[in-house]
Amino acid sequence: MTPTPDLAEATARDLLAEKFPRWTIWRSDTERWWATRHAPLSRAEEQQPGIDRTIDADTPADLCRQLTEQAALTDKCSGSTT
Secondary structure, three states, rough: OOOOHHHHHHHHHHHHHHHHHOEEEOOOOOOOOEEEEOOOOOOHHHHOOOOOOEEEOOOHHHHHHHHHHHHHHHHHHHHHHO
16 A cells, blocks of 8 residues: 555654654645754854754755754754764
């Protein structure tokens, strides 16, 4: 049985939300995938090039890559190694 688009969309959204709990994930009516941070950026994060409050992508996989990049930039800014 092939998953319906709504089920596939919900599954992708749920997986991304589980992997990136500090972000709200959704798919717009224009079929783009979006993520926005739950918390405001710190002053240090605001000054770090490449750190964004909201990002978008064509596919869940592309959004996952961007979220992974955002996590690395945020960790670098905060000095975290996790």
